[in-house]
Amino acid sequence: MEQGRETFCCDEDTFGNVYQMMTTLGRGAFATVKLAFHVPTVSYVAVKILANGKGNCARNNNEVDIMRSLVHQHIIKFFQEVQTREMTYLIMDYASKGDLLRQIRKPGGLQECEARRLFAQVVQAVKYCHDNCIVHRDIKANNILIDASGNAKLCDFGLAVKVVPGTKLKTFCGTLAYCDRELFGVEPYDGYASDVWNLGVLLYYMVARHLPFQVSSSAGLRQQILAANFSVPHHVPSDIFSIIVELLMINPDRRPTISQILRRPMIRDSKAQASWNSIQSLPGTPSPSIVGTMAGMGYQREGIIECLRDQKYNQAMAKYLSLQHRAPGETAAITR
Template sequence: MSNPKIKRRIGKYEVGRTIGEGTFAKVKFAKDSETGQPVAIKILDKDKILKHKMAEQIKREIATMKLIKHPNVVRLYEVMGSKSKIYIVLEFITGGELFDKIVNDGRMREDEARRYFQQLIHAVDYCHSRGVYHRDLKPENLLLDIHGSLKVSDFGLSALSQQVRDDGLFHTACGTPNYVAPEVLDDQGYDGATADIWSCGVILFVLLAGYLPFDDSNLMNLYKKISSAEYTCPPWLSFSAMKFIARILDPNPVTRIRVPEILKDEWFKVNYKPPVFDEKEETNLDDVEAAFKESEEFHVRENKEEQQPAPMNAFELISMSRGLNLGNFFGVEQGFKRETRFTSKCPASEIINKIEEAAKPLGFDVHKKNYKMRLENVKAGRKGNLNISTEVFQVAPSLHMVEVRKSKGDTLEFHKFYKNLSTSLEDVVWKTEDDMKGTK
C-alpha cells in the first residue's frame, strides 16, 4: 500500500527527491509528464544571481551549454524561470559516479583508465573550443551512463560565480583542493583550459594508482606539494604512463602539455577512437532569454510546497501507526528501530532550530533543506559515520509531527543519539511515539 503524495510540478515536470546539493544550487530528480523521460533539474536562486551581478554571465554560459551536444557531456535540454528561481533541465545519468567505481573496485588497469581518460579529454577539448571551462573537474563530477561511457557533469555550471577579468584570466580559486592546479592557488590569474588539463591529470593518476597524488591533512602542506608537483608514482605504472602524467602535472602552466600534444602522446594514442556524433541538430535559445525575464508571461508555474512543512493527511498519519505500518516488520536490528517520531506544538522553524542546536554539540554536521535536515556525525562509529534524516510534517495548523530516521550507520548508536537528542528537546516535544500509542 502506498501513501498518496502531493506531487510538485515545475512546468511539465513532476519533481521528486533531491539528488545533489551545493552552495549555489540544488539538483532534483524529475520526470517529463508527457514522455515519462527521467531528467535532473538544477535549481538556481535568482536573488543570489542578481545580488552578485551574474545574470548576463550565467545566461551566456547556459546558452553555450545548450549548444554543446557531445556524447561525453551531460546534455542541457531546456531552461525555465519563475519569479524566484532558474530551472535548468539536464540529462539524467543512471550509472553513478566514476568516484564510486574507484571506491568499490580500486585502481584500474591501464587500458580501462585510458579509455575513460580519452573520453574525458575529448569532452574537455570540445567544451574549451566553445569557451566553456569546468574549473572543478574531479571523479565525483564524472558520471557513467548505462553503457559505462563517461559523462562530464556541471560543465560550465560548476563555477558560475567566477568572473573573467580584463586580462582574460580567472581570478577566483575554486574547485576541490586536491585537484586544483598550482596557478589557481597562486591567485595571479589562470587560464581555464590549462587549469582543467591539470585536473584531468590528477584524475588519471587516481584511476591508475587508486589514491591521490597530492594529499595532506594540513592545507598549507597540501598547497606546497601541489605547487612543486611533489608526488610519487606507484611501481605498477608503465614507464610511458609515468612520463605522460609528468607532462600533465607540470606546475608551470606555460610548459604544461596541451590537448594537441596529448592527442599525439604514445600512451594516450593506444586504441584511441574519437567519438562520432551529429552536431547539426537545431537549438532554440529563446527559453534561456525567457527564463531571465521579469515579465509575468514567461514564468513557469511552481508549487510552493517546499516553503512550508509538508502537509500530512489522515491516511498518511494512520499508516505511520503500529497497526498499519508494514515497515515496522522490517528494518529492526538488535531489537532497535531505525526511526522514531514525536509531535510538537511549536512552530516548524523553531523545531528545526532546536534540533540543530541539540545536534551540533553531539558532533554532527547539520544540512538544512527547508523543513528537512540531514545530520552527519563527523566521527565514524562501528558501521561508519552515523547519518540521520529528519523531516517536519504539518498535521494541523498548530501541530507538527517530526520523523527522525537513521539513514546510515549503526542502529544502536542511532538510539543513543536519539536519547541524547530527546533530553535536549524536552521543551519542544509534546508527545513521543510511545505516548501516541498509549492514547489508542
C-alpha cells in the same frame, strides 16, 4: 530576456506537475541536482536547482549560456531552462551509472583498460570546450558522469567561463585537491593550462585510487601542490606515468595542450569508442516519428521544425530532445 534565448517560466505547482522530483543525486556549493520523472515523455531527467536572486543571476545565466552552446557526445546534454519565482531549473540528460568517483571507489577500482577509455573520452570533451574558448575550471571525478552505456559525460559548468586564448584569469575557484598551483599566486593564470592540471590530478586518481595531494590540512595541501610533491605508484604503466608527469608540470608553459595530449600513445591507442572529432549535432532535420509523436501531444509541426532550426531551447525543443534521447536511432544530423 536576451535575444535568441528562450526560457520557460511557470509557477512551482506547474513545474511540479511536469517534473516530479525524486532522489537527490548530488549537492554543491551553489546547487542541488535531483533525479526527476518527466511526466509528458515518461522518462527520467536530471534537474539542477539554482536559487534566483541578485547575487546569483549572472552566474546562473553564464552556466545556462555555456551549456546551450556545448553539444558533444561526452558532455552532458542540456534540454531546457525553467524559471519560477524562487528557482532556476536546468533540465539535463540523466546519466544512470552515477559519477566517476563511484567507479573509482568501487571494490577493485577501475580496470586499466576502462581508465584509459574513460580518460580519453574526458579529454575529448575538454578539447571540444577549449576549441570553443570555454575553460571548465572544475574538472574532477565528481563532475564526470557515466551513462547507461558506460561512457563518460563531463558536467557541471557552474564555474566555467569563456576565455579568449592568451587572456589570463584571476579568480580562485575549483576544488582544493585538484587546484592548479598558479591559483595560489597573485599573478593572473592561464585557465587552459589549469584545466590540463585538473586532468593530471584526475588521471592520477583514476589509476592510483587516491589523490596525488592528500594532506589533511588546507595549508599542508597547499604546500604539497605548490611543490608539486607527489609520487606515482609502481604499478602504473609507463605510458600513463609519462602523461601524469607532463600534466602536472610546475611550469604551466611546459604542460601539453589538449591537442598534444590526444596525440600521446596512451590516448591515441585507447578504445574510446568514438572518433576524436565526433560531435553530436542539434537536430536540424527532425525525425518524422518524433515529430509525429509530438503532434499527437498537441504540438504544431511547423513550430517544432522552427524551434529546432533556430535552436530556441523552448518547451517544444526540450520535449523533442527528451524523446530523442529515448530513441537515439531516430535522429538525423543537422545540415548547414
